[in-house]
Amino acid sequence: MNVSQDGAMTYARMSRLVSFFSGLLKRKKTVFSNVLHKMASCQPLYQHLDTQNILRLRRKSKMEDGDAVSSVQSQPSLMTPSDFDYLTVIGKGSFGKVLLARHRQHGGYYAIKALHKHTIVKRKEQQHVMVERSVLLKGLQHPFLVGLHFSFQTPNMLYFVLDYVNGGELFYHLQKEGSFPESRAAFYAAEMAMALGYLHSLDIVYRDLKPENILLDNEGHVRLTDFGLCKEGVAVGGIMHTFCGTPEYLAPEVLRGHTYSPAVDWWGLGSVLFEMLYGVPPFYSHSKAEMFEKILHAPLPPLSGVSEAACSLLEGLLERNVSKRLGERRDIVELQEHPFFASIHWDDLLTRKVTPPFVPDVTSPSDVRYIDPEFTLQPLPASVIDRSQEGGASQVFTGFSYMNKCTATGVIS
Numbered sequence: 001m002n003v004s005q006d007g008a009m010t011y012a013r014m015s016r017l018v019s020f021f022s023g024l025l026k027r028k029k030t031v032f033s034n035v036l037h038k039m040a041s042c043q044p045l046y047q048h049l050d051t052q053n054i055l056r057l058r059r060k061s062k063m064e065d066g067d068a069v070s071s072v073q074s075q076p077s078l079m080t081p082s083d084f085d086y087l088t089v090i091g092k093g094s095f096g097k098v099l100l101a102r103h104r105q106h107g108g109y110y111a112i113k114a115l116h117k118h119t120i121v122k123r124k125e126q127q128h129v130m131v132e133r134s135v136l137l138k139g140l141q142h143p144f145l146v147g148l149h150f151s152f153q154t155p156n157m158l159y160f161v162l163d164y165v166n167g168g169e170l171f172y173h174l175q176k177e178g179s180f181p182e183s184r185a186a187f188y189a190a191e192m193a194m195a196l197g198y199l200h201s202l203d204i205v206y207r208d209l210k211p212e213n214i215l216l217d218n219e220g221h222v223r224l225t226d227f228g229l230c231k232e233g234v235a236v237g238g239i240m241h242t243f244c245g246t247p248e249y250l251a252p253e254v255l256r257g258h259t260y261s262p263a264v265d266w267w268g269l270g271s272v273l274f275e276m277l278y279g280v281p282p283f284y285s286h287s288k289a290e291m292f293e294k295i296l297h298a299p300l301p302p303l304s305g306v307s308e309a310a311c312s313l314l315e316g317l318l319e320r321n322v323s324k325r326l327g328e329r330r331d332i333v334e335l336q337e338h339p340f341f342a343s344i345h346w347d348d349l350l351t352r353k354v355t356p357p358f359v360p361d362v363t364s365p366s367d368v369r370y371i372d373p374e375f376t377l378q379p380l381p382a383s384v385i386d387r388s389q390e391g392g393a394s395q396v397f398t399g400f401s402y403m404n405k406c407t408a409t410g411v412i413s
């Protein structure tokens with residue numbers, strides 16, 4: 001990447017970004033520290049997000065895994081919006097939309113998240129998007145996480161090309177059934193725990209566990225998505241710059257704006273498990289203020305009608321005192337040892353050998369029956385497709401375009 005050609009990084013912008021990232025670092029465990037250190041070392045900022053470096057790294061790790069790499073080309077060609085046919089809207093937020101798309105040449109299906117640059121810039125969220133991209137670029141690959149294949153941009157839009165996961169939101173199925181039996185809840189909680197434990201092992205705190213980010217794939221396995229991209233940018237007390245969406249699973253220490261550890265995710269998992277077993281989140285209220293209040297202070301509702309093991313796990317995860325919370329000391333290992341997960345064979349789970357308790361009834365990758373009709377009935381927005389102005393970049397998002405060539409070769413050739 002030629003930095004001078006892409007526009008010089010001004011000192012003001014640089015220092016804003018550096019202070020943003022050091023703010024993140026101060027909050028202890030945080031995202032993508034390698035790049036942050038490099039950024040802080042005053043090199044032209046995004047040089048280190050150079051595609052070739054990332055590809056080299058990824059190829060190296062592939063080789064270490066013993067995979068064939070001969071098909072990986074050294075020069076990736078960047079994608080444009082017209083490489084895809086757009087089939088339907090499958091999600092939407094204040095920054096843009098998520099579209100189901102088919103690659104024209106290869107026929108593969110993807111979820112494309114298309115974001116309007118102007119709304120992101122207006123809300124000063126560009127760092128946040130860069131963070132999300134950075135997280136995704138860290139080469140996250142896990143059976144229970146949605147993967148990123150490419151990103152690219154036009155003068156008006158940013159695009160993330162993600163796995164298309166079409167089994168529906170976990171909570172779509174939960175709402176239909178009211179609650180899940182403990183064995184089914186244990187399966188989902190265990191898969192989520194593995195994904196969260198994997199992120200923690202890379203020093204990433206997921207933090208924003210929420211219903212719309214927990215998906216099922218067509219086989220019925222969990223896939224977490226959306227590493228921190230807001231649907232709504234809501235600031236709480238000026239601290240949670242990146243706080244977004246529904247707060248019902250947020251840990252008390254996050255709401256308070258305290259420093260937090262990966263254990264916030266175990267609180268979140270406790271909330272999700274509670275909702276799977278009881279049909280409602282533990283501290284729910286129609287009023288956001290009241291919900292905050294309950295998360296901070298209300299006693300856990302009585303845990304009737306569930307096993308002793310479920311009770312003890314919920315109490316362990318939904319512990320406000322972080323130093324006493326299950327998972328704070330030895331992370332996922334503490335959960336894996338818990339009696340509630342006694343029937344889970346963790347090695348088989350990780351290799352997707354455990355048969356899911358429920359298989360979504362989808363016939364093909366383009367089957368959108370589990371996607372909310374509110375979205376699928378919408379016309380495709382012309383602005384999102386943005387074919388008229390391809391290949392441009394803006395200074396704000398310099399260095400954004402990216403192709404995960406190794407994954408791409410595996411998926412669409």
Ligand SMILES: *[C@@H]1O[C@H](CO)[C@@H](O)[C@H](O)[C@H]1NC(C)=O
Nearest residue numbers: 319320321322323324325328
């Ligand atoms: C949290 O638990 C630890 C260990 O039991 C204890 O020392 C500490 O005082 C507790 N903190 C609060 C705020 O209750």
